[in-house]
Amino acid sequence: MQLILISGQSGSGKSIALRALEDSGFYCVDNLPATMLSEAMALYQDYGFEHIGISVDVRSSPSLGALPHEMRKLREQGVDVRLLFLEAQDDTLVKRFSETRRRHPLAGNGLLTINECILAEKDMLASIQELGARFDTTDLVPNSLRSWVKDLVSADSSRLTLVLQSFGFKHGVPLDLDFAFDVRCLPNPYYVPELRPLTGCDQPVIDYFQQEPAVAEMTEDIHRIIARWLPCFSQESRSYLTVAIGCTGGQHRSVYIAEQLAQRFSDQQVIIRHRQLQHAE
Structure with missing residues (x-):
């Protein structure tokens, strides 16, 4: 089985990346707690799914610390696990949230500004950003992000790219x-x-x-x-x-x-x- 994990900063294009996987024939799940990965993969195996895409991010923040352990455990079980981490410059993220008028997941009751949310999210993601391939989407148009994701997914994971x-x-x-x-x-x-x-x-x-x-x-x-x-x-x-x-x-x-x-x-x-x-x- 192949599992592609999508994580990174809110507003960096994770939804676009997940849809790119779906277009490539992956069964995709948005916002699954890291602690449920092993259970979910066992279920997908029973269903006969071979290519899975799952986003794991700060929306399930209490489980983020378990991600490295869960990835190691799945690899020991023979699953091809890769993490794609998306990020962007702060001013780009602020602009994207302003243009779409969407609330940042960490905004809560509105006490935090967008800039404060971005800084807090960086701290929460610091422990996992080096676990896989990083994508800086600051100047990236959606079509290019989709293409880059598909290129990395099709690469042989047993060799360094x-x-x-x-x-x-x-x-x-x-x-x-x-x-x-x-x-x-x-x-x-x-x-x-x-x-x-x-x-x-x-x-x-x-x-x-x-x-x-x-x-x-x-x-x-x-x-x-x-x-x-x-x-x-x-x-x-x-x-x-x-x-x-x-x-x-x-x-x-x-x-x-x-x-x-x-x-x-x-x-x-x-x-x-x-x-x-x-x-x-």
Whole structure:
């Protein structure tokens, strides 16, 4: 059996992620206390369900502390358990609650402001956010979140997945990263008029970078660092390692280098994310 747990901050897109699982053929349950996971999985097994998606969050806060133990117990029983943890920048969460006019689950009788609720929720979730793959949904449109969830779910859980993510510094540094590399020192196609509207995936931009020795050197240096330490992370039984490559706008340099690194790690299980390009999809 396969169990995908969805958790994270309120307003970060957990409902969208759960629906993405449902669209992929998962039987999904929203807001199940962690202490009921083993009992629920035994029941689903009797019903013949093989792929289950369950959200566990602060709406069932008294049971959150039991989540690590429940995950270990299910794994010992042979269940493929993975946790997807969604989060976003505070100002983005405030804006989302303001736009939807929904109450935060911790608002209670209204004594706490949205900002106070967000801070309290962070504290409550701190012990579980490192249990699985983290998703920073700050600049993510729903279609991209759905796509990213499906990519991770389809990955082989017995192997470490290398996530290569491009981003633009002017849009903020992603929350969901293990390593970050700054490539803003490299030549920028943005200042070449005919290349400005293109991306690091387009052939004219690729040709431009291939003529720049510094770009090849930077790419090789980053590859060498990741390749050197990747086995250590694999030995720690890590499921995911996220490497973020950042340039100014997240359109040319970071995209190109992320794609080049993916080619160099072709023998590894790789997922590529282009954070800023998803707005054009």
